[in-house]
Amino acid sequence: xxxxxxxxxxxxxxxxxxxxxxxxxxxxxxxxxxxxxxxxxxxxxxxxxxxxxxxxxxxxxxxxxxxxxxxxxxxxxxxxxxxxxxxxxxxxxxxxxxxxxxxxxxxxxxxxxxxxxxxxxxxxxxxxxxxxxxxxxxxxxxxxxxxxxxxxxxxxxxxxxxxxxxxxxxxxxxxxxxxxxxxxxxxxxxxxxxxxxxxxxxxxxxxxxxxxxxxxxxxxxxxxxxxxxxxxxxxxxxxxxxxxxxxxxxxxxxxxxxxxxxxxxxxxxxxxxxxxxxxxxxxxxxxxxxxxxxxxxxxxxxxxxxxxxxx
Amino acid sequence: xxxxxxxxxxxxxxxxxxxxxxxxxxxxxxxxxxxxxxxxxxxxxxxxxxxxxxxxxxxxxxxxxxxxxxxxxxxxxxxxxxxxxxxxxxxxxxxxxxxxxxxxxxxxxxxxxxxxxxxxxxxxxxxxxxxxxxxxxxxxxxxxxxxxxxxxxxxxxxxxxxxxxxxxxxxxxxxxxxxxxxxxxxxxxxxxxxxxxxxxxxxxxxxxxxxxxxxxxxxxxxxxxxxxxxxxxxxxxxxxxxxxxxxxxxxxxxxxxxxxxxxxxxxxxxxxxxxxxxxxxxxxxxxxxxxxxxxxxxxxxxxx
Numbered sequence: 050x051x052x053x054x055x056x057x058x059x060x061x062x063x064x065x066x067x068x069x070x071x072x073x074x075x076x077x078x079x080x081x082x083x084x085x086x087x088x089x090x091x092x093x094x095x096x097x098x099x100x101x102x103x104x105x106x107x108x109x110x111x112x113x114x115x116x117x118x119x120x121x122x123x124x125x126x127x128x129x130x131x132x133x134x135x136x137x138x139x140x141x142x143x144x145x146x147x148x149x150x151x152x153x154x155x156x157x158x159x160x161x162x163x164x165x166x167x168x169x170x171x172x173x174x175x176x177x178x179x180x181x182x183x184x185x186x187x188x189x190x191x192x193x194x195x196x197x198x199x200x201x202x203x204x205x206x207x208x209x210x211x212x213x214x215x216x217x218x219x220x221x222x223x224x225x226x227x228x229x230x231x232x233x234x235x236x237x238x239x240x241x242x243x244x245x246x247x248x249x250x251x252x253x254x255x256x257x258x259x260x261x262x263x264x265x266x267x268x269x270x271x272x273x274x275x276x277x278x279x280x281x282x283x284x285x286x287x288x289x290x291x292x293x294x295x296x297x298x299x300x301x302x303x304x305x306x307x308x309x310x311x312x313x314x315x316x317x318x319x320x321x322x323x324x325x326x327x328x329x330x331x332x333x334x335x336x337x338x339x340x341x342x343x344x345x346x347x348x349x350x351x352x353x354x355x356x357x358x359x360x
Numbered sequence: 361x362x363x364x365x366x367x368x369x370x371x372x373x374x375x376x377x378x379x380x381x382x383x384x385x386x387x388x389x390x391x392x393x394x395x396x397x398x399x400x401x402x403x404x405x406x407x408x409x410x411x412x413x414x415x416x417x418x419x420x421x422x423x424x425x426x427x428x429x430x431x432x433x434x435x436x437x438x439x440x441x442x443x444x445x446x447x448x449x450x451x452x453x454x455x456x457x458x459x460x461x462x463x464x465x466x467x468x469x470x471x472x473x474x475x476x477x478x479x480x481x482x483x484x485x486x487x488x489x490x491x492x493x494x495x496x497x498x499x500x501x502x503x504x505x506x507x508x509x510x511x512x513x514x515x516x517x518x519x520x521x522x523x524x525x526x527x528x529x530x531x532x533x534x535x536x537x538x539x540x541x542x543x544x545x546x547x548x549x550x551x552x553x554x555x556x557x558x559x560x561x562x563x564x565x566x567x568x569x570x571x572x573x574x575x576x577x578x579x580x581x582x583x584x585x586x587x588x589x590x591x592x593x594x595x596x597x598x599x600x601x602x603x604x605x606x607x608x609x610x611x612x613x614x615x616x617x618x619x620x621x622x623x624x625x626x627x628x629x630x631x632x633x634x635x636x637x638x639x640x641x642x643x644x645x646x647x648x649x650x651x652x653x654x655x656x657x658x659x660x661x662x663x664x
Binding site: 119187191 | 527540
């Protein structure tokens with residue numbers, strides 16, 4: 050059988066192999082596209098009706114979420130803002146750390162140390178998100194609770210969250226996006242041609258000047274790709290933060306119990322019915338649109354940048 | 361190179377094999393239900409034959425409809441019982457309508473449905489016309505961290521804690537620390553029952569809304585200042601259950617009627633009427649071992 054399948058075996062078997070492989074590639078490609086299409090259509094089909102039943106304005110800009118009340122309210126503004134603020138702060142805090150870590154591993158660290166640190170960071174990327182959540186709940190939340198007690202000791206109006214709040218969520222998310230951003234940044238820093246570095250050093254620039262003025266700008270597009278993936282991970286994460294952020298649909302504040310768009314869906318899906326259930330699909334649609342918009346906007350920016358660089 | 365081609369060939373073989381398999385497999389699986397259905401049907405035919413043989417003396421075979429209506433809190437257990445019963449008696453169809461306890465009891469009284477489901481005790485005028493069968497008891501335990509000095513609470517204080525009126529444990533006999541109020545997500549049955557029993561629907565100010573009993577327990581067991589509630593069946597050593605109005609959260613106290621955070625699940629039928637055999641059979645099933653096993657599966661206290 051092997052003999053008949055080898056390329057040396059003759060023109061006929063070669064053509065058969067070529068054609069079959071082509072067919073398989075087409076099938077795989079089509080499968081991916083069909084999956085994306087089906088998901089998109091289903092999200093719109095199941096998410097859009099409730100949005101209009103509730104009223105687009107009441108849904109997107111309503112500040113109260115009480116789906117099972119006698120007079121139900123379906124306002125998801127607190128969740129939208131929490132997701133945006135949470136992701137924003139996560140990126141602001143996480144990206145500098147990730148970038149410095151990437152610089153450390155690829156440029157500064159001794160080869161042996163880098164040889165230990167890099168696999169460790171890669172390992173972080175493989176840890177299931179629910180594990181981050183559990184560790185956060187058991188280790189981080191009690192510490193944040195102490196901090197909260199300290200800060201709000203004399204504030205009787207504060208609703209104590211026991212450490213399950215936006216701040217805990219952000220810390221867990223920041224740790225979670227690190228490996229994604231670090232790994233991609235390392236790869237793109239390493240891909241910067243050695244000549245750039247040599248030229249810069251030869252002209253009398255210090256090592257740090259070279260890293261920050263030459264190598265990081267040269268690796269920019271790769272680093273931004275890493276950030277985009279980080280945003281995607283932070284915005285789409287549910288399992289880790291459901292355990293540490295309290296899940297009450299409040300407006301975002303560091304020491305308030307908050308509910309993200311993702312956790313809003315996860316926490317109520319199991320028993321929801323009727324309009325409530327449909328509204329959860331609508332939240333999914335909003336989240337889906339957010340992620341799409343962020344991807345499209347950043348990708349277009351990246352392409353423009355790349356085109357400008359080529360000229 | 362040769363190796364790669366060998367591997368490719370192997371993969372291809374596997375792919376084709378998989379494709380080849382999947383089609384007949386699909387047919388098989390689509391065929392399976394009808395087959396098993398026919399097996400079931402013949403089994404039930406046989407059962408019916410024996411049943412009718414044995415019941416010919418008493419008159420009727422078991423078929424027809426059992427109509428239930430009432431409490432939304434009982435939706436899950438009612439549907440679970442319906443499925444279990446219909447699996448055994450495929451010719452009887454059980455219909456579960458929702459609309460609230462009072463509506464269900466009215467329906468049972470007017471004959472609109474055979475059974476009225478109520479998730480509360482019957483009022484006097486209702487029990488004058490209806491026979492209530494308590495099929496299960498829903499009990500909720502109020503839990504705190506084991507280190508908490510407070511060991512009991514009154515239901516009035518519980519209302520104050522959950523509506524945000526009382527915010528420090530020192531007002532409840534505990535240490536000076538702010539109360540962290542933990543509860544379940546909006547559509548949870550436990551939350552519905554808890555708020556309904558205390559009369560504080562939609563008024564609770566939660567610090568955390570968790571979507572599982574286990575998550576509530578973990579959060580309470582890791583937060584010294586926390587208070588939470590879980591179904592009685594879920595209690596364990598990681599948390600301490602508070603006495604409520606002086607009664608321990610135990611099945612005995614609930615059955616004795618001392619513990620306030622409990623409610624009966626009642627199936628009521630019209631008084632003074634002989635029930636149709638399928639309705640009687642359904643009630644017998646619910647009160648019997650199999651039905652009570654379903655009740656236990658739904659995290660409720662059994663009555664047998």
